[in-house]
Amino acid sequence: MATSTERKIRALAAVKSPACVGIDLAGVEHRETGVALLRDGRLELLTSAWTDEEILRLAALAGRRGTVAVNAPLTRPMGRCCLDDDCPCRQDPGTRSRQLERELARMRVPTLATALIKVLARRGERIAAALRRSGREPLEVYPFATLKLLGLPWRGKRTPEGRRAIHQGLRPLVPGLRRPGASEHQLDAVVCALTAHLHRKRLTRTVGLAEEGLMVIPDIEIFALEYERDPSGRGLRAVWKRRRRRRE
Numbered sequence: 278m279a280t281s282t283e284r285k286i287r288a289l290a291a292v293k294s295p296a297c298v299g300i301d302l303a304g305v306e307h308r309e310t311g312v313a314l315l316r317d318g319r320l321e322l323l324t325s326a327w328t329d330e331e332i333l334r335l336a337a338l339a340g341r342r343g344t345v346a347v348n349a350p351l352t353r354p355m356g357r358c359c360l361d362d363d364c365p366c367r368q369d370p371g372t373r374s375r376q377l378e379r380e381l382a383r384m385r386v387p388t389l390a391t392a393l394i395k396v397l398a399r400r401g402e403r404i405a406a407a408l409r410r411s412g413r414e415p416l417e418v419y420p421f422a423t424l425k426l427l428g429l430p431w432r433g434k435r436t437p438e439g440r441r442a443i444h445q446g447l448r449p450l451v452p453g454l455r456r457p458g459a460s461e462h463q464l465d466a467v468v469c470a471l472t473a474h475l476h477r478k479r480l481t482r483t484v485g486l487a488e489e490g491l492m493v494i495p496d497i498e499i500f501a502l503e504y505e506r507d508p509s510g511r512g513l514r515a516v517w518k519r520r521r522r523r524r525e
């Protein structure tokens with residue numbers, strides 16, 4: 278890791294107030310995992326990590342009362358002891374996906390079933406278990422769902438133009454975000470951290486089954502996203518306007 282990033286991480290580790298860490302988890306250690314840290318909604322760190330150890334060290338920056346949100350399946354479909362195709366725990370239909378994936382499909386937010394992304398799901402489960410051992414219950418999030426539900430640009434994250442559009446769309450929502458050259462995984466990590474921030478502000482809901490696995494998504498029924506001129510005079514900033522009291 279670059280020395281300046283290392284210095285920043287050490288400085289952040291000394292801060293006591295809770296933060297939101299977003300992790301766009303790669304399936305394997307030799308692929309880039311994006312990591313973003315927001316404190317009070319402001320971006321304080323945007324970087325990449327590779328090994329489980331690096332990822333867990335960055336997740337710990339959330340602090341004891343902080344929130345960690347991960348873009349990866351963190352649980353298995355109910356009844357599955359593993360995700361191996363040749364294990365008797367696999368029975369079609371119904372054991373390839375989780376309830377949360379089926380609910381998202383009904384909301385026109387397509388996902389890949391957990392069993393189809395099993396390399397990522399296995400790592401997700403491993404990282405989630407390590408986070409729980411350190412006293413942090415991670416949130417499962419899905420940047421595509423968050424962007425789509427918030428009405429932000431989401432197309433073309435594999436191209437520089439697409440990433441610029443996503444970055445531009447996120448800027449009013451994430452003060453401190455000024456990284457037009459950010460990778461697709463770093464941008465997804467920002468969206469993960471933003472979802473964790475909305476969760477702390479009680480502007481989210483869950484899909485799925487508690488006994489199987491839940492995913493946190495923005496609850497667009499309880500707030501509207503509005504924009505106003507930034508006090509600095511440059512650009513816009515987002516305002517979360519609550520529509521009504523949260524349903525019980």
Ligand SMILES: [Zn+2]
Nearest residue numbers: 358359364366
């Ligand atoms: Zn099995």
